[in-house]
Amino acid sequence: MFDAKKSFEENLAAYKAACEGIDADCAKILFDNIAVLLEHGADRDARTLFNTEVKKALEALPVVEEAE
Incomplete structure (x- = not known):
């Protein structure tokens, strides 16, 4: 997921998208x-x-x- 060629903001956006795909409430x-x-x-x-x-x-x- 982390790409050293991308900026911090781009990597953070990618991380946010991945988190939203796992659990939208927790990502929010x-x-x-x-x-x-x-x-x-x-x-x-x-x-x-x-x-x-x-x-x-x-x-x-x-x-x-x-x-149950």
């Missing part, structure tokens, strides 16, 4: 919040904020009952 959560890391780097505060926001979004997803 990831990419709705990834700006925190892109803007602030991966320092502890940015990672904490990113993780907090992702956790809140995941917890807000509806629970699907499994069939």
Whole structure:
């Protein structure tokens, strides 16, 4: 998936498309919040904020009952 000849933005777009193909809801959560890391780097505060926001979004997803 990663192509060293492409820009970061192109590789990120390809990664986003791949994630959406696997799980659209989780991809949306990831990419709705990834700006925190892109803007602030991966320092502890940015990672904490990113993780907090992702956790809140995941917890807000509806629970699907499994069939027996």
